[in-house]
Amino acid sequence: MLKGTFSSQLVVSDVERSIKFYKENLGLDLILGPTEPLTGSKLSNALKIPDVNLRMALFKVGESALLELYEVINPKPETNEPISINSIGASRINFVVEDIEATKKELEAKGVEFFSSIKEFEGRKWVVMSDPDGIGLELVQLTE
Known part of the structure; x- marks a missing residue:
């Protein structure tokens, strides 16, 4: 059934600041981004977020895994704090x-x-x- 993990995704507050951290500190290979803002009905429908507007970056981690970073421009995130590790999700x-x-x-x-x-x-x-x-x-x- 499942064969492995393709990617992990994180929502960040500033994609450019996060690119610098993951690239310079962790040595990850940036393969895409930061993108221009992405929007549209297909993206909104896929994410189940009306009128979504976001920027992204994509890193290669190791031999085959990917790390995706998303900065959501619209709608604004509900909080500026990371989710506590004891929270669902x-x-x-x-x-x-x-x-x-x-x-x-x-x-x-x-x-x-x-x-x-x-x-x-x-x-x-x-x-x-x-x-x-x-x-x-x-x-x-x-x-x-």
Whole structure:
């Protein structure tokens, strides 16, 4: 039935600021964007958002995954705060790294904020950081 994950999507407040963060700090490859505003009835119907107007960027993550960033221009988002991880619909993207300690140290030197120290749980080390909108992103190192 399901064969894998194609992409992950995040709604951000400023697509250009987010492009800079994901490209310069995380080293992701930008393959599209930022786009001019996208709109129209087909897009509105597909997203079930009347009169939607958005800009996007698309990154390649690893060998085959994609990360899509959307800045919704219209209608304005209902909140400027990220969804709390204990809320229905909340999600978190987990990025696999080879050396979590070195990666965390490198990102901290670039000013990236981390929510905690590195934790260990059932064959992996993990830590949560924040993107420019306060969206939690997880770094994971598999240890087994």
